[in-house]
Amino acid sequence: MRTRFAPSPTGPLHLGHAYSVILAHDMARAAGGEFLLRMEDTDLQRCRPEWEALIIEDLAWLGLTWDGDVLRQSDKIATYNARLETLDERGLLYPCSCTRGDIRAALSAPQEGVAHPVYPGICRSRTLASRLPGDALRLDLGKALSVLARQDLTFTETGPTHCGRQVVDPELALATIGDVVLSRKGEDIVAYFLASAFDDADQGITHVIRGEDLFEFTPIQVILQHLFDLPTPVYHHHRLIRDENGKRLAKRDDARAIRKYREDGATPADIRNMVGLS
Secondary structure, eight states: OEEEEOOOSSSOOBHHHHHHHHHHHHHHHHTTOEEEEEEOOOOTTTOOHHHHHHHHHHHHHTTOOOSSOOEEGGGGHHHHHHHHHHHHHTTOEEEEOOOHHHHHHHOOSOOTTOSSOOOOOTTTTOOGGGOOTTOEEEEOHHHHHHHTTTSOOEEEEESSSSEEEEEOOHHHHHHHTOSOEEEETTTTEEOHHHHHHHHHHHTTOOEEEEEGGGGGGHHHHHHHHHHTTOOOOEEEEEOOOBOTTSOBOOTTOGGGBHHHHHHTTOOHHHHHHHTTOO
């Protein structure tokens, strides 16, 4: 078993992060496997070295260890972009200059049953030759699914909510995912699910341990894995740590930051108790 923890250094770790990283670490160690640390820092505008340093400090304080060096996605942006060229060669990419306002205006009615607005394909007829500075690159999901029509788009889930063999339904993917952005020109930003799919394969990750709020991203990652002939790991989407009102924690919840608990005299054992992993 090889697991990983892949935070974005855009703020402090909170109790939700603690639960996820301790779970991934302990599952790997219990199986005699490896646990890796990766910084998903492709958003160069929001990621900061001081946040990365604090993350590493918090993890060490929690008593967690990782195997090998820390991987930083910001060091691999050129590699990600080079890999995207293979999709271009297959006619699966197109440039997009739409703003969020353009997309909202094009959607004539609210979309039912989707977590995010599905891009309506405004720029789908454009060619890569028409790409302008600042244009994003989108995946033509319909064409991609046609390419993968005979492949087994499935993954294994071991989490408490979605457990067992999961099938990626092409029609549902088109209706709820759509033509996702894979990169943004001029900003050196590569989509989370794309960089993550590449790195999970490159690092030999066998089990992805993460929050259930990321379950909805798994079908697009499976599609990308098949497009690039990458292996599909086992996924374990765990419960979320929520506040007293039932709202999941976010980085703005500084009151629940690991640093704050440390400063207030908590111990690593206290943190484990707080998240139910004692």
